[in-house]
Amino acid sequence: MTEPVPIEDASKRAEELRREIAIDDDLYYVRDSPVIEDHEYDRLLRELEAIEAEHPELITADSPTTRVRGAPRSEFRKVVHAHPMQSLDNALDSGELVSFFDRALKSLREGGAIPSGDPEWVCEPKVDGLAISLLYEDGVLQTGSTRGDGAVGEDVTQNIRTIRSLPLRLKRMRSGRVEVRGEVCIAREDFAELNRIREEAEEPLFANPRNAAAGSLRQLDHRVTASRKLRVYLYHVQNASELGLASQSELLEWLADEGLPTQEHNRICGDISEINEYLEEWGRTRFSNSINTDGVVLKLNDLGLRERLGATSKAPRWAIAFKYPPEEKRTRVLDIEISVGRTGALTPTARLEPVQLSGTTVQRASLHNQDEIDRKDIRMGDVVWVHKAGEIIPEILRVDIDARTGSETPFKIPYVCPVCGDEAVRLPSEAAIRCPNKSCPAQLQEGILHFVSRQCMDINGIGEKLVRQLTERGLVKSVADLYGLAASDLSDLDRMGEKSASKLVSAISESKSRPLRALLNALGIRNVGKKTASDIAVKYGNIDAFISAGEEELASTEGVGPVIAASIRSFLADERNMAVLNRLREAGINMMEGDGEAHPAAFNEEFSEKRFVFTGELSKMTRQEAEKLVESLGAKTSSSVSKRTDVLVAGADAGSKLAKAQILGVKIWDEAEFIERLGPDNID
Ligand code: IVH
Numbered sequence: 001m002t003e004p005v006p007i008e009d010a011s012k013r014a015e016e017l018r019r020e021i022a023i024d025d026d027l028y029y030v031r032d033s034p035v036i037e038d039h040e041y042d043r044l045l046r047e048l049e050a051i052e053a054e055h056p057e058l059i060t061a062d063s064p065t066t067r068v069r070g071a072p073r074s075e076f077r078k079v080v081h082a083h084p085m086q087s088l089d090n091a092l093d094s095g096e097l098v099s100f101f102d103r104a105l106k107s108l109r110e111g112g113a114i115p116s117g118d119p120e121w122v123c124e125p126k127v128d129g130l131a132i133s134l135l136y137e138d139g140v141l142q143t144g145s146t147r148g149d150g151a152v153g154e155d156v157t158q159n160i161r162t163i164r165s166l167p168l169r170l171k172r173m174r175s176g177r178v179e180v181r182g183e184v185c186i187a188r189e190d191f192a193e194l195n196r197i198r199e200e201a202e203e204p205l206f207a208n209p210r211n212a213a214a215g216s217l218r219q220l221d222h223r224v225t226a227s228r229k230l231r232v233y234l235y236h237v238q239n240a241s242e243l244g245l246a247s248q249s250e251l252l253e254w255l256a257d258e259g260l261p262t263q264e265h266n267r268i269c270g271d272i273s274e275i276n277e278y279l280e281e282w283g284r285t286r287f288s289n290s291i292n293t294d295g296v297v298l299k300l301n302d303l304g305l306r307e308r309l310g311a312t313s314k315a316p317r318w319a320i321a322f323k324y325p326p327e328e329k330r331t332r333v334l335d336i337e338i339s340v341g342r343t344g345a346l347t348p349t350a351r352l353e354p355v356q357l358s359g360t361t362v363q364r365a366s367l368h369n370q371d372e373i374d375r376k377d378i379r380m381g382d383v384v385w386v387h388k389a390g391e392i393i394p395e396i397l398r399v400d401i402d403a404r405t406g407s408e409t410p411f412k413i414p415y416v417c418p419v420c421g422d423e424a425v426r427l428p429s430e431a432a433i434r435c436p437n438k439s440c441p442a443q444l445q446e447g448i449l450h451f452v453s454r455q456c457m458d459i460n461g462i463g464e465k466l467v468r469q470l471t472e473r474g475l476v477k478s479v480a481d482l483y484g485l486a487a488s489d490l491s492d493l494d495r496m497g498e499k500s501a502s503k504l505v506s507a508i509s510e511s512k513s514r515p516l517r518a519l520l521n522a523l524g525i526r527n528v529g530k531k532t533a534s535d536i537a538v539k540y541g542n543i544d545a546f547i548s549a550g551e552e553e554l555a556s557t558e559g560v561g562p563v564i565a566a567s568i569r570s571f572l573a574d575e576r577n578m579a580v581l582n583r584l585r586e587a588g589i590n591m592m593e594g595d596g597e598a599h600p601a602a603f604n605e606e607f608s609e610k611r612f613v614f615t616g617e618l619s620k621m622t623r624q625e626a627e628k629l630v631e632s633l634g635a636k637t638s639s640s641v642s643k644r645t646d647v648l649v650a651g652a653d654a655g656s657k658l659a660k661a662q663i664l665g666v667k668i669w670d671e672a673e674f675i676e677r678l679g680p681d682n683i684d
Pocket of ligand 1: 086127128181235297321
């Protein structure tokens, strides 16, 4: 129990807490970029609740304790939920869980609902994502909305429709309405890949999978959502009794039978000891699941008993979310190492005494830059608390100052490149200290790895070890040298036989025909990632048009802007870069996008590499013309619909192809949508 606090102090503290929580709410729910950890947030909320419980006169109408958090973003159409989307109360430890069961069982027993014995509970992994509500009418998905503030959410139907595992038509239900609820999320590996691509494009990283999912779902351009590999798991049917469902287990089965994705680790438990067993088991195994789960939701199985318990204004009384405490461990900083990236940035990484954390052994944690080291005052030899941000990325939280012995050494990143010895520099506008030497072996090696990566020239078989050998032996001094390698140069390298050497030479040669967008991405121009490279390649069509474009013109390209334009011009102004480009040209590398003609419209992700089928009659052009048009944007066309079809464009009087696409959950556009997606530049 906390000491009673004098009213003046309590009032001041409550105000402080409300202000801080409001800021955190905005960062978390509206901007999808939190600055504090969930548990820290829960702690603030608990403290405010405790003050308000002690001094009810301090409760204000806008107190964050009185509402379901999150506000709809003003850009989305608002949806008033037919039934408010409540959140759940949390249990942060076993004591709070026991009080919840005591309360629920007492109320059921007093009401005579369960004279004896224990009711069943369903344990479900608490998916760490974003709550959504889906409305199906006559079996067809009509609306998808976010929770928002519980009463009013955002209409994200178009975005939800891009989630491939979500059926647009239910398997069995053909009439009536059903509202189902669930969670949109992103798998750990897709989250890691998304952040990797963002890092490469020097875009801000998502703090955790939950924010990545929320940020992706709440995109104004649903094409961005489509590129994010979102998943969805359903766990609730709002009007279950109308469908004759009597329990949560029946409800989950109904969802699965209708083709709606559900979690596979749900379990019915007969009593509290079985629940504890589940909590312990899931606590151990949850990290091997590709979906991040931050707890377990416990629900009364019998829907009739739920009705008896009812709900408070904030949450149902028949369910609770048990949250696992975040894993924080103590370990020691053994050393701080500096690595040099492709752009020459000197990045400090702490080497740690190995420690088990959220399912893996952690031995290193990035310290990002000098400011981060100074802010946390991390010294070599320090005992530190580590955790995984978003249960994924190892991070040093803080130093255990009390454990200091005086033998710890403060750390400053040296202003000298650890690889080539050149003097490093820090520009006033940057957090990073960089090695300015363009031919620094570290930059060269990282640059080659980037050049050959899948998103760039896609040369299979060149990894870190091989690149090290190639550069150390002086066989490759720039990426252009790759194209001069002969099998005989490679066959006496470590672990390289004649066969693999000639295979590698063919893979290198094959990469010569990649489109211009791959080359532009591969060159490693600062701030130019995959998307920008594609936009530029399509706009200019060939490298010469790109090279001769002025800074202002470049800046007017969609997705470019003045900063990227300046970094492109400074790349092209460097003679060494131009020499590499010329050598690549001499080696026979393709320097065109498509037909080599300029296409002023930006690269269109909606079409590139996608499979299109046209059906029905179009009014603005013939089907053949439409096919030609999408092919010129990089799409493939086919005459029949299959699971691999990405989009069916349905004109007037579409027939069986449309029906098949609906059953398969293929994206369907009518002609108006097709024309809109093409954009004005592609229509005569
Ligand atoms: S039940 C009336 N079940 O966790 C239905 N929620 O902390 C209430 N969540 O608001 C929700 N997995 O956004 C439920 N299996 C699950 C869940 C789940 C994740 C989310 C949901 C909820 C929040 C509560």
